[in-house]
Amino acid sequence: MAKGYDExxxxxxxxxxxxxxxVRRSRAKCELCEADGVKLTVFEVPPESDPxxxxxxxxxxxxxxxxxENPKRMDADHWRCLNNAVWSEVPAVQVISARMLKRLSKEHWAKELLEQAYFSEEVDAWIAAAE
Ligand SMILES: [Zn+2]
Structure with a gap:
């Protein structure tokens, strides 16, 4: 456990x-669900890059x-926020949105949204680069 903590x-x-x-790009809101006034942390969209x-x-x-990080704890309703996020101009937001929609593909709305969404070739490759 100590090792995990250090990492x-x-x-x-x-x-x-x-x-x-x-902070500047997100205007201090969660970049997926736009939650405001909550603690925000930096999340690196896999695969990691260095630096x-x-x-x-x-x-x-x-x-x-x-x-x-914990697919078993998914609450499909929370991810309705992807209705907006998937159209973001930020590629990293598009990538996570698409990956989450794939995870939610049993939900009719998620499947439909993923079919409607458009991604550049570069973003498509990134989406596929890690699941
Ligand atoms: Zn959020």
């Missing part, structure tokens, strides 16, 4: 310097982050 701390330190850029860049990271609330 977690290292991971945080590695990404913390991006916080300023992300990490703001382009490949998102500023997320705890609810979004926890459900991305």
């Amino acid at each position: 977690n701390q290292q991971q945080k330190a590695r990404l913390n310097f991006l916080g300023k850029d992300l 990490a860049t703001a382009d490949r990271c998102l500023f997320l609330c705890e609810t979004c982050r926890e459900q991305i």
